[in-house]
Amino acid sequence: MSREALRGLLGGALLVLLWEGVACGFALPSYTLPAVSEILASIWVQRANLITGGATTLLEALAGYAFGTAIGITLATVIIVLPWSRSAILPVVMAVNSVPVAAYSPLVLLWFGIGVSSKIALVTLAVGFTVFLSALAGFDRVDRRSVDLLRSFGAGQASVLWRLRLPAALPLIAAGMRVATVRSLIVAIVTEMLGAQSGLGWIIYQAVVGIDFVGVWSAIFVASALSLAFFGVIGWIERKVIFWR
Amino acid sequence: MTETPTETARLLELRGIDKTFGTVQAVRGLTLSVPAGEFVTVVGPSGCGKSTLFNMVAGLDEPDPGGVLRFKGRSCHAHELLGRVSFMPQRDLLLPWRNVIDNAIIANEIEGADRKTARARALRMLPEFGLTGFEAQYPHQLSGGMRQRVALMRTFMFERELMLLDEPFGALDALTRSMMQRWLLDVWERHRRTVLFITHDVDEAIFLGDRVLVMTARPGSVKLARPVDLPRPRSAELVTSPEFIAIKREILAAIEEESMKSFMATGMRAA
Numbered sequence: 317m318s319r320e321a322l323r324g325l326l327g328g329a330l331l332v333l334l335w336e337g338v339a340c341g342f343a344l345p346s347y348t349l350p351a352v353s354e355i356l357a358s359i360w361v362q363r364a365n366l367i368t369g370g371a372t373t374l375l376e377a378l379a380g381y382a383f384g385t386a387i388g389i390t391l392a393t394v395i396i397v398l399p400w401s402r403s404a405i406l407p408v409v410m411a412v413n414s415v416p417v418a419a420y421s422p423l424v425l426l427w428f429g430i431g432v433s434s435k436i437a438l439v440t441l442a443v444g445f446t447v448f449l450s451a452l453a454g455f456d457r458v459d460r461r462s463v464d465l466l467r468s469f470g471a472g473q474a475s476v477l478w479r480l481r482l483p484a485a486l487p488l489i490a491a492g493m494r495v496a497t498v499r500s501l502i503v504a505i506v507t508e509m510l511g512a513q514s515g516l517g518w519i520i521y522q523a524v525v526g527i528d529f530v531g532v533w534s535a536i537f538v539a540s541a542l543s544l545a546f547f548g549v550i551g552w553i554e555r556k557v558i559f560w561r
Numbered sequence: 562m563t564e565t566p567t568e569t570a571r572l573l574e575l576r577g578i579d580k581t582f583g584t585v586q587a588v589r590g591l592t593l594s595v596p597a598g599e600f601v602t603v604v605g606p607s608g609c610g611k612s613t614l615f616n617m618v619a620g621l622d623e624p625d626p627g628g629v630l631r632f633k634g635r636s637c638h639a640h641e642l643l644g645r646v647s648f649m650p651q652r653d654l655l656l657p658w659r660n661v662i663d664n665a666i667i668a669n670e671i672e673g674a675d676r677k678t679a680r681a682r683a684l685r686m687l688p689e690f691g692l693t694g695f696e697a698q699y700p701h702q703l704s705g706g707m708r709q710r711v712a713l714m715r716t717f718m719f720e721r722e723l724m725l726l727d728e729p730f731g732a733l734d735a736l737t738r739s740m741m742q743r744w745l746l747d748v749w750e751r752h753r754r755t756v757l758f759i760t761h762d763v764d765e766a767i768f769l770g771d772r773v774l775v776m777t778a779r780p781g782s783v784k785l786a787r788p789v790d791l792p793r794p795r796s797a798e799l800v801t802s803p804e805f806i807a808i809k810r811e812i813l814a815a816i817e818e819e820s821m822k823s824f825m826a827t828g829m830r831a832a
Contacts, residue, residue, distance in 0.1 A: 462654050468619040469668040469719060470644020479667065483658045560657040560699055 347529045355533045372515040377500040380439020388447030396455045417442045421510050430511040442503045443496040450492025454485025490554040497546040572597040578628035587613040589780035600756045602770035606820040610781025611759045619648040647719040651727045653712035655700040662696045668719035690714045706737045726758045775815045778823035785815045
């Protein structure tokens with residue numbers, strides 16, 4: 317294990333110890349701050365429920381992530397291939413993006429219902445923006461002289477896009493995709509809290525209504541673990557694919 | 562065919578070419594012709610429009626209307642030269658995600674050549690470019706001189722009669738540079754393409770060229786066309802021979818005059 321990973325683990329352990337110490341030492345009531353041991357025990361007890369909820373949330377996040385990434389990259393590609401479309405697309409995208417995604421939730425729930433499709437739609441929106449903006453920045457950063465070189469070899473637009481622009485933009489696209497992992501889970505959970513049939517957000521909502529704060533923390537812990545794992549996997553793929561950095 | 566031999570032998574011809582960018586005239590009344598098989602070097606003060614000349618001949622920039630641009634005896638637009646001239650810009654511009662072989666064959670790939678055949682051909686050319694054993698390396702693993710050789714190999718792989726080399730050795734240290742010059746002549750003598758070669762270095766221009774073109778300060782045009790009647794193959798000692806020095810003196814005088822002009826002009830603007 318690398319020294320960095322070791323330090324990270326050490327930091328996490330310290331936090332848990334401090335948390336446990338504060339919660340037990342001051343005998344805080346569990347609606348203020350339950351002890352970590354209490355939360356872990358509750359996760360174990362509710363594991364069946366948390367696994368089903370976590371699976372739903374993860375499914376929504378992953379599906380929305382896949383759609384959003386595809387749409388974001390496609391839209392940025394359209395702007396590059398048809399330069400005139402930039403001034404038509406960009407203002408619209410910016411206007412939609414200037415409002416937090418959660419603000420659209422009630423409408424989307426109305427349109428898509430309280431099932432998984434409304435969550436997928438909103439995750440797609442959130443991830444799509446992030447990836448779109450980073451992909452566009454990546455495409456724009458491509459060295460003009462490299463484009464000229466390929467053109468001098470007789471390369472057309474499609475060839476330049478495939479052989480140069482796309483790979484050159486990959487580092488920035490990947491950075492956007494890494495940030496979008498966490499966003500996708502956040503948006504899925506927040507939307508679930510506003511109305512759902514299952515999912516971690518729904519579990520949190522129900523626990524709050526039932527004044528079960530240990531239950532809230534249990535769901536938060538699971539969500540946080542999923543989020544970290546997703547982030548880690550995408551980061552790992554990024555390092556494998558973009559080997560030249 | 563009624564063309565006279567001299568016309569067909571003239572691979573590239575520019576007559577009265579102007580190029581303006583906004584309010585800046587980069588090139589005015591540029592006239593030059595390059596016979597097939599000749600190695601022509603171009604020197605001149607910085608900002609004299611050398612790169613503008615190259616961009617036009619590579620097909621990337623269209624000259625202002627009015628001039629004559631002829632390639633292989635036929636009048637044409639600059640953009641018709643895209644894909645017909647093999648161009649090597651100042652920086653190597655290797656693609657970091659491609660290894661040496663795949664960087665070398667990119668032009669062939671673009672023109673639709675079979676990748677496998679192109680790779681095999683590139684593999685056979687590696688020794689000549691001093692890259693044996695480096696085929697699977699990536700650009701960030703190579704030294705500056707090696708990267709430049711990969712870029713040159715890419716230019717040679719794209720087999721066109723006319724090669725444009727824009728200060729290919731500009732970023733190298735003096736020793737590597739003189740080694741690369743001799744090596745380039747060696748390769749050129751075997752492949753015999755027509756070469757147009759930009760440089761800042763007068764020694765390099767004389768050592769390599771059949772003819773040295775000295776450009777004027779902006780707006781650029783040809784001030785002096787000096788044939789270099791030194792025997793080939795040329796060795797390193799040549800640069801200290803009296804004939805070489807005589808040519809160098811003549812060219813330096815012409816450049817000096819133009820450098821002063823452009824220096825005065827920019828100095829005046831700054832003041």
